[in-house]
Amino acid sequence: xxxxxxxxxxxxxxxxxxxxxxxxxxxxxxxxxxxxxxxxxxxxxxxxxxxxxxxxxxxxxxxxxxxxxxxxxxxxxxxxxxxxxxxxxxxxxxxxxxxxxxxxxxxxxxxxxxxxxxxxxxxxxxxxxxxxxxxxxxxxxxxxxxxxxxxxxxxxxxxxxxxxxxxxxxxxxxxxxxxxxxxxxxxxxxxxxxxxxxxxxxxxxxxxxxxxxxxxxxxxxxxxxxxxxxxxxxxxxxxxxxxxxxxxxxxxxxxxxxxxxxxxxxxxxxxxxxxxxxxxxxxxxxxxxxxxxxxxxxxxxxxxxxxxxxxxxxxxxxxxxxxxx
Amino acid sequence: xxxxxxxxxxxxxxxxxxxxxxxxxxxxxxxxxxxxxxxxxxxxxxxxxxxxxxxxxxxxxxxxxxxxxxxxxxxxxxxxxxxxxxxxxxxxxxxxxxxxxxxxxxxxxxxxxxxxxxxxxxxxxxxxxxxxxxxxxxxxxxxxxxxxxxxxxxxxxxxxxxxxxxxxxxxxxxxxxxxxxxxxxxxxxxxxxxxxxxxxxxxxxxxxxxxxxxxxxxxxxxxxxxxxxxxxxxxxxxxxxxxxxxxxxxxxxxxxxxxxxxxxxxxxxxxxxxxxxxxxxxxxxxxxxxxxxxxxxxxxxxxxxxxxxxxxxxxxxxxxxxxxxxx
Ligand SMILES: Nc1ncnc2c1ncn2[C@@H]1O[C@H](COP(=O)(O)OP(=O)(O)OP(=O)(O)O)[C@@H](O)[C@H]1O
Ligand code: SF4
Ligand SMILES: [Mg+2]
Numbered sequence: 001x002x003x004x005x006x007x008x009x010x011x012x013x014x015x016x017x018x019x020x021x022x023x024x025x026x027x028x029x030x031x032x033x034x035x036x037x038x039x040x041x042x043x044x045x046x047x048x049x050x051x052x053x054x055x056x057x058x059x060x061x062x063x064x065x066x067x068x069x070x071x072x073x074x075x076x077x078x079x080x081x082x083x084x085x086x087x088x089x090x091x092x093x094x095x096x097x098x099x100x101x102x103x104x105x106x107x108x109x110x111x112x113x114x115x116x117x118x119x120x121x122x123x124x125x126x127x128x129x130x131x132x133x134x135x136x137x138x139x140x141x142x143x144x145x146x147x148x149x150x151x152x153x154x155x156x157x158x159x160x161x162x163x164x165x166x167x168x169x170x171x172x173x174x175x176x177x178x179x180x181x182x183x184x185x186x187x188x189x190x191x192x193x194x195x196x197x198x199x200x201x202x203x204x205x206x207x208x209x210x211x212x213x214x215x216x217x218x219x220x221x222x223x224x225x226x227x228x229x230x231x232x233x234x235x236x237x238x239x240x241x242x243x244x245x246x247x248x249x250x251x252x253x254x255x256x257x258x259x260x261x262x263x264x265x266x267x268x269x270x271x272x273x274x275x276x277x278x279x280x281x282x283x284x285x286x287x288x289x290x291x292x293x294x295x296x297x298x299x300x301x302x303x304x305x306x307x308x309x310x311x312x313x314x315x316x317x318x319x320x321x322x323x324x325x
Numbered sequence: 326x327x328x329x330x331x332x333x334x335x336x337x338x339x340x341x342x343x344x345x346x347x348x349x350x351x352x353x354x355x356x357x358x359x360x361x362x363x364x365x366x367x368x369x370x371x372x373x374x375x376x377x378x379x380x381x382x383x384x385x386x387x388x389x390x391x392x393x394x395x396x397x398x399x400x401x402x403x404x405x406x407x408x409x410x411x412x413x414x415x416x417x418x419x420x421x422x423x424x425x426x427x428x429x430x431x432x433x434x435x436x437x438x439x440x441x442x443x444x445x446x447x448x449x450x451x452x453x454x455x456x457x458x459x460x461x462x463x464x465x466x467x468x469x470x471x472x473x474x475x476x477x478x479x480x481x482x483x484x485x486x487x488x489x490x491x492x493x494x495x496x497x498x499x500x501x502x503x504x505x506x507x508x509x510x511x512x513x514x515x516x517x518x519x520x521x522x523x524x525x526x527x528x529x530x531x532x533x534x535x536x537x538x539x540x541x542x543x544x545x546x547x548x549x550x551x552x553x554x555x556x557x558x559x560x561x562x563x564x565x566x567x568x569x570x571x572x573x574x575x576x577x578x579x580x581x582x583x584x585x586x587x588x589x590x591x592x593x594x595x596x597x598x599x600x601x602x603x604x605x606x607x608x609x610x611x612x613x614x615x616x617x618x619x620x621x622x623x624x625x626x627x628x629x630x631x632x633x634x635x636x637x638x639x640x641x642x643x644x645x646x647x648x649x650x651x652x
Contacts, residue, residue, distance in 0.1 A: 218425035225379055225420070226440045226491060227413030236439075237428050316475040317429060 008308055012301040019297035023290035024067045076291035081283040086291045090273060095175045096166055097265070097272030101258045103188055104196030108257075109250060112200040116207025121234060123212065131204070138201035143260070147194040147267035154190060162187045164269040195264040199253045206249050210242035217241075243314050251307035255300045326397060327354040328531050329378070329499055334401075335390035336370075336377055336555075338602075345602040347373050347386065348555045352629070355499065360525065360532045362546030362563065364539070364578065366599050369552040371535040375501040377401070378533070379418050380408040395499070414444040417492035417530075419502040419521075423484035423509070427476035433460075433487045434472035437494055444495035459490040464520055482513040489521055493528065500525065500532045507537065514538070518545060539579070543567050551575045554599055554610040561635025571632035572639045573615045609640065619647050 034050055051057050055066055070076065076086035115135075119128040138146075155163035167183030169176040178184030214220060215238055223237045262274035269275065273292060280288040312318050336348040348370050355361050363371050376382045378393055380400065393401040400411060412418070420426045428436060437456035438449055447455070453472070460468035463486040476484055485505065492500055505521060506514040522545050525532050534546060542549055543563060550560040551574065559572035570576045577595040597614040606612055609622040621640045632642040640646060 218420060218422060219428040221381065222418070222420055222426040222488070222491075223428065224381055224409075225412055225418035226443070227409050227411070227495075228439065228443055229409065232439065232443070237431075240430050241428070315430060316432075317477050 004312065005305070005309070008305050012305065015301055016294075016297060019294055020068055020071060021064070023071075023293045024064050026286055026290055026293075071291075071294060076294075077287040079280070079285050079288050081280065081285040081288070086287045089276060089288060090291055090295065091174055092176075093271060093273045093276045095177060096270060097258060097261050097274060099178060100188065100191055100195060100261055100264070100270060100272060101254065103192035104199065104257050104261075105250075105254045107192055107196035108199035108203055108253065112203030113207050113246070115200075116204040117211055117234065117239060119204065120208040120211025120215065135201035135204050138197045139205075143194060143198060143263045144267050146197055147190070147264060150190045150194055151267075161190050163190070166271055191264050191268045191270050194267065195257055195261060199250075199257060202253065203246065203250060207242055207246055210245055211238060214238045214241045240314070244311055247307055247310045247314065251303045251310075252300075255296075255303045258299055259296050327394075328357045328359075328396060329355040329533075330394040330397075331374070331378070331391070332394070333391035334374070334377060334388065334393065336373055336382065336386055337389040338386050340385075342603070346389075346555060346605075347602060348377065350628075351391070351552075351555075351557055353550055353557060353560055355531050355533060357498065358526075358529045358531050359548065360522070360534055360546045362542040362549040363533060363535045363552060364537065364542060364549060365552035365558075368599060368601075370555040371552055372503050373555075374552070375418070375503050375533060375535060378501055379412055379416055381412075410444075413440060413492075413497065414495045415497050415499065417495070417497035417500045419485075419488055419492045419500060419505045421504040421508050423481055423488050426488050427484060427491075429476055432473050432475055433479075437472075437487075437491060440491055441494050456490075456494065459494050460487070462524060463487070463490045463493075464516075465490075482509050482517060485509055485517055486520070489517075489524070493524060493530065496528060496530075498529075498531060500530055501535075502532055503535045504537065505534075506541070514541075521545075539567070551578060554605050555602065556610060556638065557629065558611065558639070559632070559635055559637040560629065561632075565634040569634075571635050571642065572637035573617050573641075574611050575637070577614075609638075617641060 034047060034054070034056070038047060038050060055063055058066070074087045076090075078084065079086050079089055082089065115131050119131050122128050141149075151163045154161045162183070165187060166178045167185070167187035168181040169178050169184055170180040178188055220233060220238055223233050228237070260274075261270075261272060262278055264270065265272045265274035266278055273295070276288060277292045279285075280292070331351060331353050334348055334351040335346065338345040338347055351370070351374060353361065363374065365371055373382070373386070376386075377388055380403070382388065388401050391401070392399055395411065395415060400408065403411070427433065434453065434456055437459060438452040441447060441452040441455060442449060445452070457468045457472055460472060465471055465483060465486055471479075476487070479487065485508075489505070492502075502521065506517050509517060518541050521532075524530070534541070536542060546563045548561060549563050549566045551558050551566070551570075551572065553574050559566065559570065559575045561571075566575060567579060570579045574595070581595065595614060600606060600610065600613060606623075607626075608624050609615070609618075609627055612618050612622040615622065619640070621643075625640070627638045627640050627643070629636040629638050630642040632639070
């Protein structure tokens, strides 16, 4: 078990290495931080001093090593645009994105799995057809359009929910949460649905097809032949066997929810990391972009690790070391 | 009274190109504790008969006629929930491939315990003790230690023993065993069958045993039913049928078995192949291959007729059959 985790972490290292190399290359070669930071008027002496301060006169690999060393300590330098430490900016914005992503993932799983089970069992029912048609819409409409349609309906026409922002937040240590105020919760609903809808339909379709596959299997026939109740056959035996692929996809989807929160955050002016990233792209704020890139990579790697551990928990066949005979 | 009665069973599959009749006018009885062997070529309808009895025909297949009675009560038209209570409790089933019949994600103990607690008025603790007992009965060594193992930790033969324990653990009166040893290594087939036979005898469990292995039939069954193209072509006591089959098809089938006591140069094979369901000929379904075919066989379909000690669906045993027909 321990060695399994260690080997997975070792496998993740090259990925993180490549991502940091890309981030660093962006840092070092895209745009010219010196001229951005100095502005229009500067002397050659000022310029040399800044180049030295930033370490830009060092050889490539020393610069890279310094970058990685700093990154490991959460140091990504100063934002060109806001002249504040990048780590601080990200820490400010991360709670908004993470809360949004968790809500979206929760909606996707809490609605997608039951709908998938239902449509997988009652394949030909009228309701299943309705859900499938609805899921087709979820898959085919682009996220920003869904967001705009929701805003139009619930904010503009009905006036029930806010169309932008996070509402009032409560500060708990460095974490700011929107879950503790009524306006924060109301502000969460539309963005979370927008962000989660695509994953919801994806998970529903995945669970459905896995469910149909598993229900044809011999062990399900045998479970029926043993006279087990429908509940036990569907939820005890069938659903559990669909879990391995569902965990994979759901895990990857959670990663992309965080990564692609950019669109939703832009539509709803949600003060999260995605919005920060978009604003940074506009201003060629390389340190923020590099830090964001590495953070997203770290999130994906972590999720992959968790997914592998969940496999291990679900499927006894992966647990080696107890041989049969 | 018979434990199981199958009367004029007809199973249909509606398809786009018309209705296929997979079983037609199948009738037989099984007495308490009796073992009925069922043989016949691939596609004859053996598994279909078993599936109809346990009420698990795969849609769109459906019972279109006839009756199935267990201890005199009809079970072919029960609502799903009532039939579910009969499955496992009154009629157990053993499937062919032990590698796929056990849920890979649960321990064998859990699967045994859930089967027993579903049907019997016992708690999980008691069920666990009984489960260990059943694993010992079916010949799993070190049952107490191995009860918490997963299916993949057992060999094929051991897994089939677990499947048999699962089929028997709620003590059903009838077991439908569909080729229980076909998927196993030849070297352990005999052991598993012997174990199954002994257990069934001890518990007084009747069995419908589908197999391609005539050796198994000869050793295990009390009576044999021979199926052909969705119908029973001959049924009777095992000794009679194996030695003196009356129906030309059964004869052909028995002649294709290698005798245990002497060597033969070449086994007799029946020429031709069984017709597809969509192309079953008028009259006797065997008339395309039968060496004894005569004019009546093309016109009318034979019912099961008295043929001495067995009953055979063959016009040779009707009044007015051609001279020298009966054996
Ligand atoms: N879903 C289906 N639709 C149409 N015909 C089917 C379907 N399932 C089975 N059949 C047909 O029903 C007939 C009986 O099949 P069955 O499985 O009972 O044969 P069997 O005697 O068990 O053969 P085997 O020895 O190969 O197991 C076969 O001709 C088969 O092609
Ligand atoms: S009825 Fe005719 S064709 Fe059929 S088995 Fe008897 S002799 Fe052969
Ligand atoms: Mg079969």
